[in-house]
Amino acid sequence: MYWEFELILFFFLLTTAIIALESDDLLVAVVMLTIFSFLNALLFTTMGAVDVGFTEAVVGAGVTGILLVVAIYQTTYKTVD
Amino acid sequence: MKKRVASPIVLLGSRLLSPYIMLFGLYVIFHGHYSPGGGFQGGTLLAASLLLIRISSGRRISRIQFSDYLTTPLAVIGVLIYFGTGLTALLAGGYFLDYGQLPIPGLDAPDLRYWGILIIELGIGLTVMAVLVSIFDDMIRGED
Numbered sequence: 711m712y713w714e715f716e717l718i719l720f721f722f723l724l725t726t727a728i729i730a731l732e733s734d735d736l737l738v739a740v741v742m743l744t745i746f747s748f749l750n751a752l753l754f755t756t757m758g759a760v761d762v763g764f765t766e767a768v769v770g771a772g773v774t775g776i777l778l779v780v781a782i783y784q785t786t787y788k789t790v791d
Numbered sequence: 792m793k794k795r796v797a798s799p800i801v802l803l804g805s806r807l808l809s810p811y812i813m814l815f816g817l818y819v820i821f822h823g824h825y826s827p828g829g830g831f832q833g834g835t836l837l838a839a840s841l842l843l844i845r846i847s848s849g850r851r852i853s854r855i856q857f858s859d860y861l862t863t864p865l866a867v868i869g870v871l872i873y874f875g876t877g878l879t880a881l882l883a884g885g886y887f888l889d890y891g892q893l894p895i896p897g898l899d900a901p902d903l904r905y906w907g908i909l910i911i912e913l914g915i916g917l918t919v920m921a922v923l924v925s926i927f928d929d930m931i932r933g934e935d
Contacts, residue, residue, distance in 0.1 A: 760827045768832050772839040773923055776846060780930045 716756055723749045736787045737779070744775040797849065805847035812840035820916045824908040830915025837916065838923035845927060862925035869918030876910050 723746060730742035747770025754763030816836030823829035845853040877888040885892030890907030891900040898906070 761829075764827050765832055768835045768839070773835055773842065776839070776842050777927065777930065779846075780927065784930065 712756055716753065719749055719753050719756070723753070734789055736782050736789060740775060740778045740782065743778070744771050747771045747774070801847045805843045809840045809843050812836055812843070816840065816916075820912055821909070823912045824905065830912035831919055833912070834916035834919030835923065837920040841920070841924050842927055845924075845931075857924065859928055862921045862928065865921035866918045866925065869914040869916070869921065872914030872917070873911060876907060876914070880907070 726742045726746045726749065730739045730746065733739045733742065747766060751763040751767035751771065754760075754766055813836075816833045816839075818833075819828035819836060820830060820833030823833060841853075841857050844856055876890075876893070879894065880889045880892045881887045883892045883894045888907075888911070890904040893903050893907050895903060895906070
């Protein structure tokens with residue numbers, strides 16, 4: 711129904727996923743994963759699954775970002791590989 | 792990480808944002824049985840509003856709002872609410888979590904299911920909030 715909107719969302723989803731995989735700074739990867747979760751929630755809502763999208767927005771973009779930032783804060787923010 | 796300085800701007804923004812997130816979490820819990828959302832999502836929103844204060848201020852300020860030793864008893868109370876409701880329906884003659892058999896006087900079966908699901912979701916939200924804050928506290932322990 712809204713295929714143009716979904717196409718733009720899929721494009722940004724792929725971009726954030728590739729940046730999160732290829733980034734050297736882990737903090738950038740965490741921020742990109744948060745944006746990935748939010749775009750994923752928008753896609754779920756567009757497909758009609760409001761409950762799944764709501765859960766994805768709350769858990770993926772809210773709490774997981776905070777916990778990953780705390781994990782980086784305890785260890786290091788540079789990748790070795 | 793690099794240099795740790797307490798920023799009053801971040802704390803002010805978090806203090807402005809946190810009560811609205813908490814209010815939305817309570818809305819999601821109390822409207823969870825006839826709209827999207829429910830106990831898990833509302834509890835996660837409550838935990839996010841607590842974690843925002845916890846991550847923006849230090850240990851000393853955030854422990855005034857929600858104390859460190861309060862998380863495990865609240866999680867246990869939530870689980871007891873859940874299983875207490877289920878076992879009460881079981882002892883009253885129905886199946887486990889059969890809300891229509893709950894022994895509350897003056898209500899017929901549809902109203903009993905309405906209030907039963909609301910009580911269950913209150914327990915789930917309490918447990919999810921307490922466990923998420925407890926995970927954060929255990930990860931941050933030993934720092935600052």
